[in-house]
Each structure stands twice: as structure tokens, then as C-alpha cells.
Amino acid sequence: MDLFSSSWTALRTAVAELPDEDLSQPSGCTGWxxxxxxxxxxxxxxxxxxxxxTPAETEPTRNAVTYWDVADTPPTGDDPLDALTVRLAAAYEEPWLLKFHLDDVGSAAGRAAELADPDLRVSTRDEVLTVGDYLSAYVLEWSLHHLDLIAHLPDAAEPPAESLARSREMLEEIAGTAFPASWSDKDALLVGTGRRAPTDVEKAELGESAAKLPLVLG
Structure with missing residues (x-):
């Protein structure tokens, strides 16, 4: 629960601090x-x-790790929902409106998470999780998207170290293997999810595990 709050606050703060012109820069998400x-x-x-x-009465069907589905191919940006997001973003016209809406809705989501009972069962995507597992899954979401946000913005603040570390642990559980200990948490997340291609040295360090990558999460 604490990692959800810290990672989400860090991400929203990073957005709020971006100069308006940075909103027109490429992100780490293909086509966005x-x-x-x-x-x-x-x-x-x-x-x-x-x-x-959205409370649920049945037993949990997923946890923080199994919440994620692994797709066969990376996104191309051509998905209808991805295209809709692009049109919605353009409709804001003024950067401050976009930032304001994220701060408004994002703050509410943060408060709701802090007030929620971690043992409560909730339903999403036709699956049931405890609130604790659901919010834990979003630590990985926030960390990856924070890296996407700053992919081409070297002066922007990075995600909290503890969020990166926990996200790496979850990604390793999803992969069923650990990344080389010499890798930073950031590199493990970027390479592990296909946001950056591994170098020849990194491929050698991965060994047979390289065949499992990238993990395209959805």
C-alpha cells in the first residue's frame, strides 16, 4: 500500500514538473x-x-503477479484504444488542462487507495483480487510508466528506488527467472519488458533466459 502511494505520488509529481514543451516529446510507449x-x-x-x-464476494482469482497477462507481441500503437488515447490527449489543447485533470483524478485515486481496506476483495477485468494485491500490481504499472515518461527527458526525476526494486521482483516472478545481479533495477525493467534491446553483453549474461524476453505486459 505504501509503495503504491509513493510510486503514484512520484509519477504525478514528475508530470506536474514537466515544462509544457516536454509534453510534445516522445515517450517510451510506441506511438505515444x-x-x-x-x-x-x-x-x-x-x-x-x-x-x-467494485467489491466482490468470491475468492480471489489473481494476485499482484498473476494480475498481468503476457502478450506475444509488443504494441505497435495501432490498437483502437491506443489511438483513442491519442485523440483524447490532443483534445485537451492546453497542457495545463491535461496536468490539472491528472492531478485532480490522480489525487482522488491516491486518497481512495490510502482509505481502502487491503483485505477487501474487488473485481476488475472479470477477475477478483484483494485490494492489497491490486494496488501492489499497480506499483509495477506506475514504475514502468514513470520510465516511459522520462525516456527522452534526461532532466526529469526518476521513479523511487524502492518502487523499482519491488517492480523488478514482480517482473522476475512473472518471468520465472531472475535477471543478472549486476543489472540495475531500471535496466532489468527496461530490457525485461522490451523497452530497450539488450546489449550483446547483456544477452550473454541472460543466457537461456533471453528466449523468454521481452515480457509484454497487459
Whole structure:
């Protein structure tokens, strides 16, 4: 629960501190500018709010790790929902409106998470999780998207170290193998999810595990 709050606060703060012109820079998400990613974060925040008020009575079917599905191919940016996000982001026109909406909805999602009972069962995507597991899964979401946000913005603040470390642990569980200990948490997340291609040295360090990558999470 604490990692959800710290990672989400760090991500929203990073967005709030971006100069307006940076919203037009590419993000780490294929086919999306930074403003498109920020629009996606607004939708994510809405999903958090919706899920936290959608209680379930049945036993959990997923946890923080199994919440994630692994796709066969990386996104191309051509998915209809991805294209809709681009159109929605462009409709804001003024950067401050986009930032304001994220701060408004994002703050509400953060407060709702802090008030939620971690043992409560909730439903999302036709699956059931405890609130604790659901919010833990979003630590990985926030960390990856924070890296996407700053992919081409070297002066922007990075995600909290503890969030990166926990996200690496979850990604290793999803992969069923550990990344080389010499890798930083950031590099493990970037290479592990296909956001950066491994170098020849990194491929050699991965050995047979290289065949399992990238992990395209959805």
C-alpha cells in the first residue's frame, strides 16, 4: 500500500514538473507522445477509482503477479484504444488542462487507495483480487510508466528506488527467472519488458533466459 502511494505520488509529481514543451516529446510507449501517456495515466486513475468501489464476494482469482497477462507481441500503437488515447490527449489543447485533470483524478485515486481496506476483495477485468494485491500490481504499472515518461527527458526525476526494486521482483516472478545481479533495477525493467534491446553483453549474461524476453505486459 505504501509503495503504491509513493510510486503514484512520484509519477504525478514528475508530470506536474514537466515544462509544457516536454509534453510534445516522445515517450517510451510506441506511438505515444508524453501527453498521450499522461492521458493514459488519467484513464488508469479512473480505473483505480472504479475498481476500489467494485467489491466482490468470491475468492480471489489473481494476485499482484498473476494480475498481468503476457502478450506475444509488443504494441505497435495501432490498437483502437491506443489511438483513442491519442485523440483524447490532443483534445485537451492546453497542457495545463491535461496536468490539472491528472492531478485532480490522480489525487482522488491516491486518497481512495490510502482509505481502502487491503483485505477487501474487488473485481476488475472479470477477475477478483484483494485490494492489497491490486494496488501492489499497480506499483509495477506506475514504475514502468514513470520510465516511459522520462525516456527522452534526461532532466526529469526518476521513479523511487524502492518502487523499482519491488517492480523488478514482480517482473522476475512473472518471468520465472531472475535477471543478472549486476543489472540495475531500471535496466532489468527496461530490457525485461522490451523497452530497450539488450546489449550483446547483456544477452550473454541472460543466457537461456533471453528466449523468454521481452515480457509484454497487459
Amino acid at each position: 507522445l508524453v501527453r498521450d501517456l499522461v492521458c493514459h495515466l488519467i484513464i488508469d486513475a479512473q480505473d483505480v477509482l472504479i475498481t476500489l468501489v
